Amino acid sequence: MNDPRIALVTGANQGLGRALVEGLAARMAPDDLVLLTGRDARRVSDAAREVVRSPGTRSRVEGRVLDVADTGAVTGLADELRERHGGVDVVISNAIAPNLPDRSQAEQADEFIDVANAATHTILRSYGPILRPGGRLIVVASSLGTLGHLDPRLHHLFDGASLDQVEQAVESWRDAIHAGTLDEAGWPRWLNVPSKVAQVAAVRAVAAERRERDLATGTLIAAVCPGMVDTRASRPWFSEYGHAQTPAQAARAVLDLVLGEGADPALYGELVRFGKPLPWYGGTPPTEQDRIVIP
Template sequence: MTNRPRVALVTGATQGLGLALLEGLAERLGAGDIVYATGRDRDGLARITAGLADSGAEVRGEFFDVADPDRAEELAAALTRRHRGVDIVFNNAVMRVGPDDDPRAVVDHYAEVNNFGTTRVLRAFAPRLRDGGRLVVVTSALGTLSYLAPVLHGRFDGLATLDDVDRSVAAWRDAVRDGSAFAGPWPAFVNIPSKIGQVAAVRTLARQRRADDLPRDVLIAAVCPGMMNTPTSQAWWDVSDAPTPERAARSRCPFVRRDGAVRRLLRCGAGQDRQRTDSAVLPKPHVQVVTIWMPSEQVVPEDRTPGQIHEKLRGREPLT
């Protein structure tokens, strides 16, 4: 890898984990490097860029609504014209749901942001990654098939293309919207299928690109954090003992390093389905995709497991 200035981008960078990732990148990268803070809040972007003016890297703001079907490609093309590619992308933009939200009412925009927004970012930015590039999708510890009924595993496992992933997500979205999902095996907590869909998208694209990416030291990964103390989590659980976004971000920023840490991960494991950071066991070298499960000091409380959320939401009102 050369010592050229690096170009980074963070989606959903105006609050929570996205803002913490942005601050971490701005601190870790050096003079001449550029970090793009993106989001839908133009005033917030202006405040953030002004507040980080004295950071190691230059921080620039860009309006980016991942739900816009064309914006990801437009922005990726613009950065390529300016910088001849990108080095680091953290896809963190997310629509949040609370306990009082009716899944049927919110699922359209929820899937548009969280899932189709993710696949748009993957399609637009992965081809623009320079040698040594990193494209990291921030998902959730709920993004594992173990939270999904076995009969549904084939909807997300082993898909061939991102179009296949989008079709599976669309079928789930439509079933939630018309209520049929609640009469079948789908979990009522929409976060679970959505996060599984994000991980499936990363696995699918990384598998397709592996032969080309490995010699170029390019990493495409899904990072699946555990519980964090955020306003959204506070609405569901007691997260007073969970890590803050700032603390959680410290475990994600090492993926941008220029040393051999990620190359060792790729060569020893690139990638296994569950490369747990708290495990001393090296992944098998023949597995194709990297999904990194980031354990938290706090797991989901026993009285608010996904299964119990599922039952709570199922019993709220009869479907119409």
């Protein structure tokens, strides 16, 4: 008999994260456990209770308070899962910090980077080693995460970089924000572009080290682009969202990737959108007029 599977979703009390938990809970087995995490205790508790009571829920669901910007909390939960369950089977890194168009990007930079990038690095380092054979470690990014969206002067910072080097590049970017030297180095002013490229580069770095043994065991590490999603975080950035997906719709392709059999070598370590890899070197640097939510 197989051991129950353990799944963890960050930023899961609302939006896409909540939909991913609901989908996992509906499609995993009754003995499996899905951890719904977020940093607000009341919201986490309420969301977990609602998912548990949903008629479509099959597996066990528990709410856990987790601030992904707290490195100790992230590593502590990983230690707990290793000790209690021998590891984890599904990790979906989905948490984001607000990025609002009516505030300066520099003013929002530290929280945004801490949640989207520093936390991604911690999750990859903490949960990669305890990912069981056949497991999934997925980072939610966007199509902005391809290298071509950055000025060519910056490509060397991320192309073929190790995780340590990606981390150094992110901190260099952060320093440029606070020093007011973005333009000189070629960094875009919009936070989403370097952040997403760095997320995908971090995934690629970890995947490059593990590829052979992971593919041999059907284990998948990848970044995903869920497409344009109508959420509280995305609405401020575009005025017409009639064609955006609901969180439940956006979650389907991600869950198909997470719950599919085996690991497709063409998808391993890549940025995946609707089941297909996006070219790492694709994209063009956005202009200031392009500062909208791009799927």
